[in-house]
Amino acid sequence: MRTLTLILLAVLCSLQYHLWWGKNGLAEYHEVQASVERQMDDNEQLVSRNALLYREIEDLNKGLAAVEELARNDLGMIKPGETFYRLLLTEKLKP
Template sequence: MLRPLHLVLIALLLVLQGQLWFGRGSIPDVMRLRQTLKDQKQQNVAAQLANDRLGAELHDLKDGLEMVEERARSEIGMVKPNEVFVQIAK
């Protein structure tokens, strides 16, 4: 015959197994969360690449105009409005 202690232990075992397979933090729940984390990491990498690309484009726009202006000044003598061009002969 089963003693009350045996029944309590069996019930406890069933509750623990139920938590393992169906409860919060269960194996399927952990697998789903891992997949969600993996997907989020991939989205973060894609967003970081887009941010880097935009940052490089912004840098090129800021510095690119300065480089073009500097080259135009040195090679073709560009002068902006309201500027005075002074050339020193050596």
């Protein structure tokens, strides 16, 4: 009976080892779970960025105000009859 108990204890220890530290064990499961959560967060950020880009594309295709705003900011567009003023800040002189 004693040998049977030792054999069963050895089998139990072997199974516990494989469960906790073996291939596809709980340690690897937790690593994969954390990786999946990080990827889901990254995907949520990319979905929101894509939605913003799609809204901007739609606005550029349908509205002239967005095109004019981009032309003014990026290309320095000035309409005929407008006056452009550039304000430069002067450096404070040391006494």
